[in-house]
Amino acid sequence: GKKSRAGALHKEEEEDQRPPSMLATRGSARTVVATACRQGSQRPARTRRFPMHRALSDEREAVNPHSQQEHEANERRRQEAVEQNGGEEPEDFVGLNDWRWTLNWDEITPNIWCGACPRVPRDVETIKERTGCTAILCLQSHACFEALGIDHPRIRAKGGDVGVKVVHVPIRDFDHGNQAEMIPEAVRVLSLLLKTGHKVYVHCTAGINRATLTVLSYLTFVEGRSLDESYDFIKKKRPQAHPYLDCWWTARSRFLQGRSEEIESKSRELYEQRINSCEPGTTGEDWFKAETLLIQDTYKNKWEVDRSLAEAWTANTKDVEEMYQNELEQTRLEANTLKQELNVVLRDAWVELQRKERLETEMKSVNKQMSAMKSAFEVLHSNLSRSCETMGSEEEASAEEASVPEDRPPRTGGGDSFA
Secondary structure (H helix, E strand, O other): OHHHHHHHHHHHHHHHOOOHHHOOOOOOHHHHHHHHHHOOOOOOOOOOOOOOOOOOOOHHHOEOOOOHHHHHHHHHHHHHHHHHOOOOOOOOOOOHHHHOEOOOEEEEEOOEEEEOOOOOHHHHHHHHHHHOOOEEEEOOOHHHHHHHOOOHHHHHHHHHHHOOEEEEOOOOOOOHHHHHHHHHHHHHHHHHHHHOOOOEEEEOOOOOOHHHHHHHHHHHHHOOOOHHHHHHHHHHHOOOOOOOHHHHHHHHHHHHOOOHHHHHHHHHHHHHHHHHOOOOOOHHHHHHHHHHHHHHHHHHHHHHHHHHHHHHHHHHHHHHHHHHHHHHHHHHHHHHHHHHHHHHHHHHHHHHHHHHHHHHHHHHHHHHHHHHHHHHHHHHHHHHHHHHHHHHHHHHHHHHHHHHHHHOOOOOOOOOOOO
């Protein structure tokens, strides 16, 4: 095993020393490399090797495949890791379970993190809390969403809830042609997010291929680093990284199509600067550096366009926000006016209610007084009636007494007589 592995490493080192046109690449990239060689470009040799996959720290972190498509994709990643390891499984490889999805990531630069995809909304919150990222660049295709059962609109909505911008640049997994076509767009979006002050989490499905290819392309196309330096830097930060370099070369060559005069002029300028300063180098290196500078200029121009669009969008947003604020203020004024009027009406109603309550109280008091007066009057009337009856009886008695002497006969006999 060790001999065959060493032989494979020695064979690759020999291949890396061949001219660029003889290096084997996938698909049309062979023609691209040969063309780049004729134009003076040199394909950087990859001399360092890194483990293709980091073993899981805890088997419980792994998630079983959601579908057969996800299972097949995991198996394909395992096979690619074996191929990159010289036809042998990595020493720390336990089995296919090592390639099941886990939410893992690595810091590539202070503002760029690379990792696996968030599968559920709460993963977005986890990513923000543990990495501090304020933007997520999603490179999964819609087929990836379906295979893993991911509800991307819910994830994007969760990002809005927790203050994380979720931007989607769909790139098909394992599709070299589509990756070569879409990687420049992903780099453009990544550059825009970084220039606007975001800390970006770049992910595909496993954070192995598309995400690392995007970061690699950003470091080389925008920052102007060499391919060797960028590749080794990413592999050191994220050992399981496996960017398709043929896609990088294809994308790079498309930037330079039809620009031979610009490249020649720039390379001549670099050559003269190198000669005047007595610096070592070759015309091929001057040519390759000229190509790199032109690609950087391309992204600078793209940034100017994106910034103008962002400013225009922001200005429009500000106008809408100002109009909304004005309408909101007007609504508040109207609401305050209505509130004041309502308070007046309520106050008047309360006063009227209090007045009615006082009147009712007074009426009850008057009714009680009238009832008392009526009772007193009835008593008085009864007393008067009895008094009248008594007086009538007494008058009758007096009248009877007064009538008795007149009817009595005169007194006769031996009594005294008066003259």
